[in-house]
Amino acid sequence: xxxxxxxxxxxxxxxxxxxxxxxxxxxxxxxxxxxxxxxxxxxxxxxxxxxxxxxxxxxxxxxxxxxxxxxxxxxxxxxxxxxxxxxxxxxxxxxxxxxxxxxxxxxxxxxxxxxxxxxxxxxxxxxxxxxxxxxxxxxxxxxxxxxxxxxxxxxxxxxxxxxxxxxxxxxxxxxxxxxxxxxxxxxxxxxxxxxxxxxxxxxxxxxxxxxxxxxxxxxxxxxxxxxxxxxxxxxxxxxxxxxxxxxxxxxxxxxxxxxxxxxxxxxxxxxxxxxxxxxxxxxxxxxxxxxxxxxxxxxxxxxxxxxxxxxxxxxxxxxxxxxxxxxxxxxxxxxxxxxxxxxxxxxxxxxxxxxxxxxxxxxxxxxxxxxxxxxxxxxxxxxxxxxxxxxxxxxxxxxxxxxxxxxx
Amino acid sequence: xxxxxxxxxxxxxxxxxxxxxxxxxxxxxxxxxxxxxxxxxxxxxxxxxxxxxxxxxxxxxxxxxxxxxxxxxxxxxxxxxxxxxxxxxxxxxxxxxxxxxxxxxxxxxxxxxxxxxxxxxxxxxxxxxxxxxxxxxxxxxxxxxxxxxxxxxxxxxxxxxxxxxxxxxxxxxxxxxxxxxxxxxxxxxxxxxxxxxxxxxxxxxxxxxxxxxxxxxxxxxxxxxxxxxxxxxxxxxxxxxxxxxxxxxxxxxxxxxxxxxxxxxxxxxxxxxxxxxxxxxxxxxxxxxxxxxxxxxxxxxxxxxxxxxxxxxxxxxxxxxxxxxxxxxxxxxxxxxxx
Numbered sequence: 147x148x149x150x151x152x153x154x155x156x157x158x159x160x161x162x163x164x165x166x167x168x169x170x171x172x173x174x175x176x177x178x179x180x181x182x183x184x185x186x187x188x189x190x191x192x193x194x195x196x197x198x199x200x201x202x203x204x205x206x207x208x209x210x211x212x213x214x215x216x217x218x219x220x221x222x223x224x225x226x227x228x229x230x231x232x233x234x235x236x237x238x239x240x241x242x243x244x245x246x247x248x249x250x251x252x253x254x255x256x257x258x259x260x261x262x263x264x265x266x267x268x269x270x271x272x273x274x275x276x277x278x279x280x281x282x283x284x285x286x287x288x289x290x291x292x293x294x295x296x297x298x299x300x301x302x303x304x305x306x307x308x309x310x311x312x313x314x315x316x317x318x319x320x321x322x323x324x325x326x327x328x329x330x331x332x333x334x335x336x337x338x339x340x341x342x343x344x345x346x347x348x349x350x351x352x353x354x355x356x357x358x359x360x361x362x363x364x365x366x367x368x369x370x371x372x373x374x375x376x377x378x379x380x381x382x383x384x385x386x387x388x389x390x391x392x393x394x395x396x397x398x399x400x401x402x403x404x405x406x407x408x409x410x411x412x413x414x415x416x417x418x419x420x421x422x423x424x425x426x427x428x429x430x431x432x433x434x435x436x437x438x439x440x441x442x443x444x445x446x447x448x449x450x451x452x453x454x455x456x457x458x459x460x461x462x463x464x465x466x467x468x469x470x471x472x473x474x475x476x477x478x479x480x481x482x483x484x485x486x487x488x489x490x491x492x493x494x495x496x497x498x499x500x501x502x503x504x505x506x507x508x509x510x511x512x513x514x515x516x517x518x519x520x521x522x523x524x525x526x527x528x529x530x531x532x533x534x535x536x537x538x539x540x541x542x543x544x545x546x547x548x549x550x551x552x553x554x
Numbered sequence: 555x556x557x558x559x560x561x562x563x564x565x566x567x568x569x570x571x572x573x574x575x576x577x578x579x580x581x582x583x584x585x586x587x588x589x590x591x592x593x594x595x596x597x598x599x600x601x602x603x604x605x606x607x608x609x610x611x612x613x614x615x616x617x618x619x620x621x622x623x624x625x626x627x628x629x630x631x632x633x634x635x636x637x638x639x640x641x642x643x644x645x646x647x648x649x650x651x652x653x654x655x656x657x658x659x660x661x662x663x664x665x666x667x668x669x670x671x672x673x674x675x676x677x678x679x680x681x682x683x684x685x686x687x688x689x690x691x692x693x694x695x696x697x698x699x700x701x702x703x704x705x706x707x708x709x710x711x712x713x714x715x716x717x718x719x720x721x722x723x724x725x726x727x728x729x730x731x732x733x734x735x736x737x738x739x740x741x742x743x744x745x746x747x748x749x750x751x752x753x754x755x756x757x758x759x760x761x762x763x764x765x766x767x768x769x770x771x772x773x774x775x776x777x778x779x780x781x782x783x784x785x786x787x788x789x790x791x792x793x794x795x796x797x798x799x800x801x802x803x804x805x806x807x808x809x810x811x812x813x814x815x816x817x818x819x820x821x822x823x824x825x826x827x828x829x830x831x832x833x834x835x836x837x838x839x840x841x842x843x844x845x846x847x848x849x850x851x852x853x854x855x856x857x858x859x860x861x862x863x864x865x866x867x868x869x870x871x872x873x874x875x876x877x878x879x880x881x882x883x884x885x886x887x888x889x890x891x892x893x
Contacts (some may be wrong), residue, residue, distance in 0.1 A: 147665065281782050295664040295672060298645035301863040303707075303718070313712055315867055317860040320777050321637045322835035323790060329639060332673045339782050341859065343716030343793075343867055366647055366656050366706075368686030369696065374647070376660040441629065442662055442680055452688060492665075515684065516660030519645040523658060523684055 147434050147517060148293065148412050148492050151371060163442040188228065204237040207392070208526050210371075211385040212365040215375035216439035218307060220274030220291050220358045221413045227270050227377075231384060231407045235261050238391035239405070250407040254391055256400040262548040264540050265427035265505075266390065267418045267494040268383030268434070269411030272376065273518055275299075275359035277306065277340075284349035285339040286314070289361055292412035296335040298519045304340055308353035313362060315341040315367055368428045371526040372451065378522035380411065380449040382512050382529050383433035386455075389533020390540065397541040401428075408494055418494035422501040428548040429506050431539070433532060434497035436485060436511035438524065449513040452525040454481035455532035456511040462491045462499055466505035468549055471508060474538045480531050485511065506551045510536065556580055557729040558709035561719035564649065566618030566635045566702045567753045570594055572629050573614040573725070577732060577747055584736045585745070595761045598735050598745035605741030606892055609707070609767035609849075610734060610880070611758055611838050612727030612774070613751035616720070617862050619643075619683070619703040621650065628687030630657065630697060633678070636752030640678055642863040648683060651701035657683040705864035714794075715870045723861035724751065726775035730856065733877045740888050751838050755805065758838030762845040769809065769850040769893055771880065772839040775868065776800075776830060776855035787831060791857035792868045796826030797876040799855035802833050805840020809850035811893055812883075816852065821881045825875050830855065850893055854880060 205213070213234075219227030231250045231515040236242045239252035250270070255261065258479075273292030280286055286306065290296075290475050299316050306312045316338050321329070340359065342349055366374040394403065404425050409415030409432075422430055436456050439448040449456040459468050475482045490496050499507040510532050515523040559580070560832055565573040574596045581598060589597040596614070617636035624630055628649065634640075644661045646770040659681055664672070683703060685691035709719035719725075728747055733749060735745045744765045750756035762770065776798055780789040800808050820827040830853075839851040856876050859867040883891075 205674075216558070283782075285782050293664045293851045295661065295667070297641065297662055297672065297676060300644070301642035301860065301865065302645070304867050312646055313710060313718065313861060315718060315865050317781065317867075318639070318863065319779055319781075320861050320863070321639045322777050322862075323788070324639070329641075330675055332675055333641065334673075337783060341867065343712035343718070343869075348713070361645075363647070366658060368656055368658070368684065369692070370636065370688060371805075372684075372686030374656075374660075374684070432664050437663055437666060439627075440628070440660065440662070441625070441682065443666055447666065477585065516645070516658070516666060517663035519661050519663075521647060521658035521660050521684075523660060523686070 148415065164178055166216055167288060180235055186401060203526055205234055207385045207389045207530060210388050211382060211529065214381040214384060215365055215377045219270055219272055220360060221271040221410045224271050224409045228407065231270060233390060235405065245421060245424060246430055247420055248409045249417045250472045251421060252391065252405040254394060254403045255433050257398060260541055260545050262399045262401045262428040262545055263404060263425060264543055265406060265422060265425050265430045266387050266536060267389050267406045267430065267432045267498060268410050269380045269417065269494060270407040271409050271412050272386055273412050277353060277355055277357045277359060279355060280349055280353065281339060282346060282529050284344050284346040285341055286353065287339060290335065293518055295518060297332045299335065299338060302520065304359050305362045306340060306342065308359045310352060312352060314341050315343040315426055317341050346551050368412065368523065374521045374523040376520040376522065377515055378514055378524055379435045382435065382524055386433050386512065386529050386532040386536065389530050390536040392538060393534050393537035397537055399541040401540050401543040403540045411494055415494050415497040419497045419501065422498045422505060426502060427505060429543065430495065430498035431508045431510060431536065432493045433510050434493040435514035437515060438513035438515040438516060442517045449483045449485060451513045451515065452527060453483055455528060455535055456483045456485050456513055458485045458487045458491055458509035458511060460487040462487060462495050467506050467508040471535065471539055472541060474542060475535055478530050478538055480535045506522050556732055557725065557837045558719065560725035560728050561709045561721055564704050565614055566704055567615040567750045569702045570749050572616040573631055573728065577728065581732055581735055591760060591764060593757050593760055594630055594749045595757045596747040597761060597765065600739065600743040602707060602739055602743065605887060606768035607742045608887060609744045609746055609762060609765050609770040610731050611746040611748055611770060611772050611842065612731040613724045613757065613838055614728060615752050616704065617747055617752050619648065619697055621697060621701045622751065623699065624693050626688050626690050628689045628692065628693040630683040630685065632683060632703065635702065637862055639862065643681055644676055646864050647706040648703045649706045649866040650683060650685060650697055650703040653696060655685050655696050657685040657703065659683055707865050716867060717870060718865050718867050720737060720865060722858040722866040723775040726856040726858060726868055727773035727871060730773045730873065730876050730880060732883060736878055737881065739821055739884055750839055755836060755838050755841040759841035759845055762842040762849060764768040766846060767849060769812065770842045772837050772842065772851060772853045774837055774855040775858040775861060777832060777835060777861060778857035778859045784823045791828055791830055793857050793859055794871060795828040795857065796872060797879050798828050798830045798855045798857050800830045800855065803835055804833060805836030808852040809893065812852040813848065815886060815891055816879060816883060819886060820879055825879050827879065873875060
């Protein structure tokens with residue numbers, strides 16, 4: 147989820163300048179009588195049978211997520227993570243292509259001749275840093291790409307992606323040498339340096355101005371089914387698309403589904419813009435993250451973790467797509483929460499909606515704590531439940547539904 | 555590598571057990587007898603036949619966190635153990651308790667902050683550890699009040715000679731002392747691995763009281779701030795500049811005769827040395843120095859950048875030079891150096 151608007155550098159986020167009465171409403175899923183019993187599970191969603199059937203060569207969605215978040219893909223430089231996504235998604239798609247900006251598009255075709263197109267968009271880029279100067283003695287100055295909170299950079303290990311990857315430390319003065327005045331103000335990014343522990347000559351042989359930097363963080367499994375990592379925003383949503391394609395193997399669908407891992411969302415949702423233009427979908431659904439409940443943040447601005455995907459509603463969301471999503475969720479016991487968004491959603495859905503002559507869009511979000519830190523935390527079951535709901539939706543789309551979207 | 559095992563051991567002040575275990579196992583065949591005391595100090599005793607009784611000391615404990623309450627939501631509130639800057643805590647991976655439960659210290663998303671917030675330090679009261687528990691009851695199954703937490707930092711090489719890891723203050727000193735203990739000496743040597751340095755130099759005093767050495771050498775991983783933005787006189791020490799000898803800090807004035815001998819040994823053996831250029835901070839030396847009727851001490855340190863943070867850095871050349879210098883000093887004592 148982008149922290150800055152594409153214009154004026156202003157913050158845009160849900161409900162920014164609007165009062166929302168209550169943004170997060172837990173909806174209890176109804177008992178279901180759905181024929182496909184494999185979906186009949188509560189919040190403690192385990193790997194579905196179809197997961198387990200995928201043996202050699204394919205990955206469980208959680209494993210896939212781990213691989214993605216440990217890879218690199220700062221906005222505009224998504225090649226490494228894109229390669230992983232391409233390889234893994236290929237196992238579940240009819241074809242995987244990469245467009246000129248680097249969007250990875252996995253197409254899974256539906257049955258029959260009259261096939262509506264559903265585009266899913268999850269961005270694969272992450273926020274990061276970029277080297278701006280090599281100082282004397284080999285220290286690196288840097289700037290940020292995307293919305294980075296400077297306070298989360300202090301005392302971090304980083305990976306500098308030069309000609310080869312180097313580990314570095316964003317250090318700080320030890321408390322022994324601090325003056326009381328220094329200790330009470332946040333350290334500014336322009337005053338920080340990356341220390342590679344190498345001589346200036348060694349650094350210059352490998353690193354150049356413009357090289358990218360990411361936080362050195364492994365995937366951290368937490369209690370229950372929670373996990374923390376960098377870049378969960380928004381690779382967890384790519385994982386949800388992966389889960390959707392797995393689930394779709396067991397469902398019949400007439401729609402062609404384009405699962406797009408988009409580029410450059412954090413700097414202005416640019417990947418979604420061009421891929422939606424190219425694909426020309428009948429329906430576009432963005433999968434992104436929303437703020438998970440946590441202390442210090444008003445409850446109405448957040449959604450609980452582990453209670454299923456969060457469905458946005460508002461001007462960016464086509465009412466009939468929203469209605470279909472909630473109906474399916476209730477029918478198939480997929481728990482979900484709601485997020486009324488009166489204005490911009492700050493996601494790929496915002497740009498998809500106004501592509502070409504207009505596209506009906508929806509937004510499925512994964513509640514995430516500590517967004518844009520290196521310990522973004524979420525529930526894996528929410529990821530899988532989102533994938534399942536997307537699959538149910540795709541399976542439900544037919545030509546008649548698509549035509550009905552134009553009837554206001 | 556012993557430094558790696560020491561660095562990755564869990565040992566905040568008052569909870570140094572894992573470090574004790576690493577050391578006793580590592581030095582099993584070199585140390586004839588171990589002495590332990592009521593606080594948890596671990597003392598390697600190598601009795602000699604002649605000469606002075608010498609105490610070498612390095613502290614095992616590290617700065618960390620302690621669980622102080624568990625919220626209804628299952629999040630852990632904590633207090634700091636030792637001198638940690640609040641600003642290093644944000645967005646980090648920690649391990650909690652002896653069961654090594656994984657946790658993260660998060661922060662409010664930048665999207666939800668007011669612009670002025672980004673220039674303010676997040677106070678301890680606004681931070682907590684998230685272990686993925688969904689309720690207080692769930693958290694209490696794996697974590698209890700008073701459990702300690704440390705940063706989950708892996709030891710690693712940045713180059714052939716530079717390494718990173720947590721708590722080189724003072725696991726570097728422990729590793730130097732371990733190297734010294736691998737050899738035998740004619741005089742009586744006490745290798746004291748002390749506890750609770752970071753919360754007030756607590757262990758070293760009682761150890762010195764019990765051992766009553768003629769003089770002592772304290773081995774530290776010390777402040778190194780040779781960074782852009784610092785004036786050279788504010789570096790304290792420089793990475794790669796060799797072992798740092800403390801002339802004076804907030805807790806002690808080192809014995810000048812020992813400083814002189816160390817300087818001589820360094821000069822004659824081509825070992826680079828530097829003097830610690832800061833008088834702030836203290837060390838176990840301060841407590842040992844004032845024990846009983848007074849004990850002469852000197853402090854020799856491996857320069858470490860970013861101490862008291864999740865990840866510190868040192869030069870293995872500095873480390874090796876420190877080992878070499880201290881060994882030479884031990885041989886010098888054997889050869890008749892006395893105060």
